[in-house]
Amino acid sequence: MLGATEVTNTGNTYIMGDIGVYSGTAITGFYGTTENDGPGEFTGTAHQGDTVAEAGQADALAAYDEIEKIRTGEKPPALSLPR
Numbered sequence: 001m002l003g004a005t006e007v008t009n010t011g012n013t014y015i016m017g018d019i020g021v022y023s024g025t026a027i028t029g030f031y032g033t034t035e036n037d038g039p040g041e042f043t044g045t046a047h048q049g050d051t052v053a054e055a056g057q058a059d060a061l062a063a064y065d066e067i068e069k070i071r072t073g074e075k076p077p078a079l080s081l082p083r
Helices: 051-072
Strands: 006-008 019-021 026-028 046-048
Touching: 006 019, 019 026, 019 051, 026 046, 046 051
Parallel strands: 006 026, 019 046
Antiparallel strands: none
16 A cells, blocks of 8 residues: 555554555554554554665656556656667
8 A cells, every 4th residue: 555645544454464544644543653543454564765766756656647648638748779
């Protein structure tokens, strides 16, 4: 799961994988985070404002931008393939 300013859980949630937030740092409602306040649980690593979460946000934005180009009919740039 990836959030921008914060990730908040209020129920008995179980996530198989990492949780990240960037550019914020707050992840609440999960055991195993800085706040460590449950009731949610996850199997991965908490990335709270670190470089992994930052890279995830950059990748998500790049993917969104590409999908938006397809949606609006913008043609991709021509590719030059090596011979």
